[in-house]
Amino acid sequence: MQITDLPYADPGVPDARSGPRFLWWLWRNQLDGQLKSLAWGLLHFVAVSALPFCVGGAVQAISDRSGARLALTGGLLLLCGTGIAVGDTFLHRAAVTNWITAAARVQQLLARKAARLGSALTRRVAAGEVVAVSTGDVEKIGWFVEAVSRFTAAALTVLVVCIGLLVYQPALGVVVAVGLPVVALAVLPLLPRATRRADAQREKAGRATELASDTVAGLRVLRGIGGEELFLDRYRRASQELRHAAVRSARMWSLIAAVQVLLPGLLLIAVVWYGVRLAREGRITVGELVTVYSAVMVLSYPLRHFEEIAMAYSFSRPSARRAARVLSLERSATDAVFHAADVPGGDLYDPVTCLLAPAGRFTGVVCGDPDAAGRLAERLGGHPAEPGRSVLLGGVPLDELPLDTARTAVLVQDKDPVLLSGTLGELLDVPASGAVSAADALAAAQCDDVLDALAQGSPDLADPLNARITERGRSLSGGQRQRLALARSLITDPEVLVLDEPTSAVDAHTEARIADGLRRLRSGRTTVVFTSSPLLLDRADRVALVHEGEVVAVGTHRELVGGEPRYRAVVTRETDSEPAPAGEDVLLEREEMEERA
Numbered sequence: 001m002q003i004t005d006l007p008y009a010d011p012g013v014p015d016a017r018s019g020p021r022f023l024w025w026l027w028r029n030q031l032d033g034q035l036k037s038l039a040w041g042l043l044h045f046v047a048v049s050a051l052p053f054c055v056g057g058a059v060q061a062i063s064d065r066s067g068a069r070l071a072l073t074g075g076l077l078l079l080c081g082t083g084i085a086v087g088d089t090f091l092h093r094a095a096v097t098n099w100i101t102a103a104a105r106v107q108q109l110l111a112r113k114a115a116r117l118g119s120a121l122t123r124r125v126a127a128g129e130v131v132a133v134s135t136g137d138v139e140k141i142g143w144f145v146e147a148v149s150r151f152t153a154a155a156l157t158v159l160v161v162c163i164g165l166l167v168y169q170p171a172l173g174v175v176v177a178v179g180l181p182v183v184a185l186a187v188l189p190l191l192p193r194a195t196r197r198a199d200a201q202r203e204k205a206g207r208a209t210e211l212a213s214d215t216v217a218g219l220r221v222l223r224g225i226g227g228e229e230l231f232l233d234r235y236r237r238a239s240q241e242l243r244h245a246a247v248r249s250a251r252m253w254s255l256i257a258a259v260q261v262l263l264p265g266l267l268l269i270a271v272v273w274y275g276v277r278l279a280r281e282g283r284i285t286v287g288e289l290v291t292v293y294s295a296v297m298v299l300s301y302p303l304r305h306f307e308e309i310a311m312a313y314s315f316s317r318p319s320a321r322r323a324a325r326v327l328s329l330e331r332s333a334t335d336a337v338f339h340a341a342d343v344p345g346g347d348l349y350d351p352v353t354c355l356l357a358p359a360g361r362f363t364g365v366v367c368g369d370p371d372a373a374g375r376l377a378e379r380l381g382g383h384p385a386e387p388g389r390s391v392l393l394g395g396v397p398l399d400e401l402p403l404d405t406a407r408t409a410v411l412v413q414d415k416d417p418v419l420l421s422g423t424l425g426e427l428l429d430v431p432a433s434g435a436v437s438a439a440d441a442l443a444a445a446q447c448d449d450v451l452d453a454l455a456q457g458s459p460d461l462a463d464p465l466n467a468r469i470t471e472r473g474r475s476l477s478g479g480q481r482q483r484l485a486l487a488r489s490l491i492t493d494p495e496v497l498v499l500d501e502p503t504s505a506v507d508a509h510t511e512a513r514i515a516d517g518l519r520r521l522r523s524g525r526t527t528v529v530f531t532s533s534p535l536l537l538d539r540a541d542r543v544a545l546v547h548e549g550e551v552v553a554v555g556t557h558r559e560l561v562g563g564e565p566r567y568r569a570v571v572t573r574e575t576d577s578e579p580a581p582a583g584e585d586v587l588l589e590r591e592e593m594e595e596r597a
Helices: 019-028 031-063 067-117 120-124 127-168 170-185 188-217 219-225 228-280 286-298 300-327 370-380 403-409 438-444 448-457 478-492 508-521 534-539 557-563 565-571 584-596
Strands: 348-350 355-357 362-367 410-413 496-500 526-530 542-547 550-555
Touching: 019 031, 019 067, 019 127, 019 300, 031 067, 031 127, 031 286, 031 300, 067 120, 067 127, 067 300, 127 170, 127 188, 127 286, 127 300, 170 228, 170 286, 170 300, 188 228, 188 300, 228 286, 228 300, 286 300, 348 370, 355 370, 355 542, 355 550, 362 370, 362 534, 362 565, 370 410, 370 496, 370 526, 370 542, 403 410, 410 478, 438 448, 438 478, 438 508, 448 478, 478 496, 478 508, 508 534, 534 557, 542 557, 542 565, 550 557, 550 565, 557 565
Parallel strands: 362 526, 362 542, 410 496, 496 526
Antiparallel strands: 348 355, 542 550
């Protein structure tokens, strides 16, 4: 797999039972790239480790005044230099490829899981944790996966050099063969504590990220209630806790690094001391002493990869655990095989609340609790917040439909829809039946002033559809963003369209025109609108009042206003002592409002 081949056509089915299993699964799925990295790493490290033997041979050749051997060792040095250059170049290329492709695979898996779970993801996993997994954690996971092959190459090189020294000079080779494992494994007792501190740092980093994400998302509300300083203090405390955790973790890793410098130095001193004694006794030559000394000194380079793999695993393990936790989430019910060729049609029925939306009708739903309304809307779309009986569409449980079929059949627009950056045409370029044009959808959603605003912002563009929308539509007002989102939903023309407070940010006059456009454009299609707006409810064919988790009243808007106090309290904000106008009075009020518009 090359970087140019990304993204993957199919990133695969991950083993998300645990963090280590997930890392092992990633490594196995990159076996070709790992073997390439291992091969180039062996070439590089072996060429580096062969330099001392060449230098020792050259010193001995000079001592023996042998020009032929000196020329031979010179040629070997040139060959080693070539091997080092070629191996290092392609090792770096293979390592970066492995890192990027591993990170890309994880990102694709996370994106696929987010698309599958929809809004249920952020209810089951904190938003800050999702951000941490999809950004910093992905890099750390990719780092460990690509470091495995480099570490393997370094470990094999150390083993080969030890065997070579035992054969070349047994007396000093034994010292090196005994000392190198001690040097390599001396940090193992420190790793558990370093890992625990790294885990604590990651947890506090995730908490700080989550707090920052929540603060930014609710900044407008915080300003409205004067809570900015409160959340700033919370983030400041979280930031300081993260700083202290990072310092404690860095201290442990600096101790490990110091051990990795100290012990090879002590081994080098021991080799030199013992080698000088052997040379003075005439048991080894000067060239052999230089060779062993240089080999021990050069081996500090591959030994550094032992520290790196320990650090990479310690940092990637909590990251992999978090990623595995997200990837292990599933819908409340597994998809069963659905043999129907077409998207099912018919009435939409929720057995939990007994809410019924007749096929081809405009149904209004009034719920006094906005959060409960949002959860019910998501249930109707097949994304329940908790396991339970599935919503039925034409008698078929949505949970038994393939995910693509369920989303084609039922589209839910929540109360805070997101507008992605890009042109208006790209925003409206969504999977659709083709029965509703962009012009009709924009007209029904009363987007004329939005088009004018976009045209004024880009006077050089002849077509407003080519005008750019900033991230999340921040350059537009709340009402304009809401209407563009409604137009996008209308274009899809699903069998069932569920709208959660689609006009909460628009004025009454515009809302009345949107209600007429929505009813006209969705004629003959099932539409469910969660709202407390009398203007929308009066256009509905049928209105249901949901109270304490179940439907308690059904009728037209005028019937419920006149005969259901709980409905009247939600819709008109009036109590029983202040009865709201009913019947013809409601209709007259609406008509007068439209005439003023």
